Amino acid sequence: VSLAQASGYVQLNQYRLLEPIGQGSYGIVKLAYSEEDDTHYAMKILSKRKLMRRAGLFGRTPPRRPGPGPPPDPLQRVYREIAVLKKLDHPNVVKLVEVLDDPAEDQLYLVFQLLEGGPVIDIPTENPLSEDVARKYFRDALLGIEYLHFQRIAHRDIKPANLLLGEGRVQVADLGACGELAGAGRLSGAVGTPAFRAPEAVASADKYIGEAADIWSLGVTLYAMITGRVPWVAATATDLQKRVLTEPLAFPPRQQLSRPLKKLLTRMLDKDPITRATMQEIKEHEWVTS
C-alpha cells in the first residue's frame, strides 16, 4: 500500500482514491479508479480503532462467555463478519469486491462495485418519485431484503441513502448495522437512523424482531420516495421516538396517493410488529403487483 504520491492523490494497490461520494456514521465512501481494469469502484474506508470501540462491524457486544481464555478480539469479529459479506451474492445487494487491509494501518478498505446512480432519492425533496418509479425501486429493495432475511440477516438500517441505483436496478447497501437474526451477542437495539427506526427498537426491545423492524424501515422509505419526506419529524431524537410511537400515520393532504398505496403503507407502518405486514403479504399486495 503506497502512501500519497508526490502529486497528492492516494494510491492503494491498483486503486486511485478520488472524491468522497458517501458519508455516514460508519465513515466515508470514496470513488476509486482501478487502472488494472479501467473501472471505477466505491471504496468504503473504516477505522479499525473506531470499529473496536463499537465492538465489531455490526455494533454487537460479544456474549460474556464465562470461563478461562483471553477476551474475544473484536477485530476477529470484524473479519468474520466481512467473510459473511463476501458470501452474499444477489442482484439487489451491493457486491463486496475485495478488502484491503494493511495490518500496520488503522484503515480498513472495503471495495464495492460502483452503483453510478447513487441513492434512489435525497430527502427532503419537492420532487419525489412517481408511484410507478417508486414501485420498481421498492420491488428491487424487497427482493434484496428478502434475500438477507433468507440468509438469516436483518439489515437494521434500511433508508433511501442505502438504496443505491446502478445498471437500472436498486441494490441494498450498508450491512454495517445488520445482525444475524440468530447471531451471537446482544443486538444493540438503537442502531439505524431515528426517522426510519421501528417503534419496538427502542420501546419494547423484548418484542424486537429484525425482520419486522426492516419491514417498518422499508415502509418509511417507501413513504419518503413517494412524498419526499419522512412521516414523523421532531427537533430531538427523543421527541421523534415519542411521535413514531404514538402519532398515527398521516398522508400529505394535498398529495393524491392511490388507495392501494395508502393501504400498503398503513400495513407496513403498523406500530405493532406482531400484526405488521410480513414480507409475503407485501409481495402479494395489490400495489406491488399492479
Ligand SMILES: COc1ccc(C(=O)/C=C\Nc2cc(OC)c(C(=O)O)cc2Cl)cc1
Ligand atoms: C452520485 O453518485 C454516487 C454513486 C455512488 C454512491 C455510493 O456508492 C455511496 C455509498 N456506497 C456504499 C455505502 C455502504 O455503506 C454505507 C456500503 C456497504 O457497506 O455496504 C456500500 C456502498 Cl457501495 C454515492 C453517490
